[in-house]
Amino acid sequence: MVELDAVVPPKFNGERLDRTAARLFAEDAGADVAVSRSELARWIRAGELTLDGRVVKPSTAVASGQCLRLKATRAARFDWQSAESLDFQVVYEDDDIIVVDKPGGLVVHPGAGNPRGTLVNGLLGLRPDLAVLPRAGLVQRLDKDTSGLMVVAANSTSLLKLGEAMRERRIERHYLAVAEGVVIADQTVDLPIGRDPTNRLRQTVRDDGREAVTHIAVGRRFAAHTLVHARLETGRTHQVRVHLAAIGHPLVGDRRYGARRIVPPEASADQARTIQEFPRQALHASRLALPHPVGGARVDFESEPPEDVKCLLHALEEA
Numbered sequence: 001m002v003e004l005d006a007v008v009p010p011k012f013n014g015e016r017l018d019r020t021a022a023r024l025f026a027e028d029a030g031a032d033v034a035v036s037r038s039e040l041a042r043w044i045r046a047g048e049l050t051l052d053g054r055v056v057k058p059s060t061a062v063a064s065g066q067c068l069r070l071k072a073t074r075a076a077r078f079d080w081q082s083a084e085s086l087d088f089q090v091v092y093e094d095d096d097i098i099v100v101d102k103p104g105g106l107v108v109h110p111g112a113g114n115p116r117g118t119l120v121n122g123l124l125g126l127r128p129d130l131a132v133l134p135r136a137g138l139v140q141r142l143d144k145d146t147s148g149l150m151v152v153a154a155n156s157t158s159l160l161k162l163g164e165a166m167r168e169r170r171i172e173r174h175y176l177a178v179a180e181g182v183v184i185a186d187q188t189v190d191l192p193i194g195r196d197p198t199n200r201l202r203q204t205v206r207d208d209g210r211e212a213v214t215h216i217a218v219g220r221r222f223a224a225h226t227l228v229h230a231r232l233e234t235g236r237t238h239q240v241r242v243h244l245a246a247i248g249h250p251l252v253g254d255r256r257y258g259a260r261r262i263v264p265p266e267a268s269a270d271q272a273r274t275i276q277e278f279p280r281q282a283l284h285a286s287r288l289a290l291p292h293p294v295g296g297a298r299v300d301f302e303s304e305p306p307e308d309v310k311c312l313l314h315a316l317e318e319a
Helices: 017-027 037-045 119-126 128-132 156-167 239-246 269-276 307-318
Strands: 002-007 049-051 067-072 089-093 097-102 147-153 172-180 187-190 193-195 203-205 213-221 225-232 283-291 298-302
Touching (some): 017 037, 017 049, 037 049, 037 067, 089 298, 097 119, 119 128, 147 156, 172 239, 172 307, 187 239, 193 239, 203 239, 213 239, 225 239, 269 307
Parallel strands (some): 147 283
Antiparallel strands (some): 002 067, 049 067, 089 097, 097 147, 172 225, 187 213, 213 225, 283 298
16 A cells, blocks of 8 residues: 655646656655656546545646645556566665666566566566566666666665665766777767657757766777776766767667777687677676665675676787
């Protein structure tokens, strides 16, 4: 059972009920549950979220001083509840968070074309109670073919606090990336990102996109490639991939964003094959630092690059 109460403050006067409820309950540090806007809309339509005791539509405008009352039964997310035993590494877990090291090739959550066999299904095998949390406790996502660290909230309180930390940019996310071409210098890429109007599977730099900032540091230069350390200041879809492509350095293996299958001039046939046939974008979430949702102490996790990235780096060193 989910039970929450709130009074509409002056700053939300005239706003929609569903938007107001989502913001009030998300901002309530004392709330012991986290709710999503889609859940709220469903509960409003079912009469389980009322305004001054009345059943109203999600689009109803609220007024300062009105009372919101939520009393609803949360069902398990049936499309996300199938538990499976899957191969991924749990780096750390306690009662409040789970930190996993996702392998490349593993889809994060169920969706069209991937109803099962996802990281979420594996997490439910580890913690069945995640089924009742919005997004099964996911605080962030990684692309299917990106490997590395992710944090998952293990309860509603943690989900609220980690979501707040993410919005306030208090969660540090660092990536290792292998880019085509020789990156000349460290730099900050500050270019807005939005959906590509000609290809819904791509993101692109566009003036009307959302703010996106990536800090790039050169790790090592090779003959025709660069090992890059990227730190996210924002967290847009495909951000590292889009930003590196935008400055002329797409990731090895990232054909969606213009990888050219560059080969060093002195590479052997085996080295060239390793580079040109790298099966995914060469991107690994290597470090994650965040305030623990209980107590706020800073916790820091690191992950070595997986074997496929190590083999790629070895080929580039030898070429």
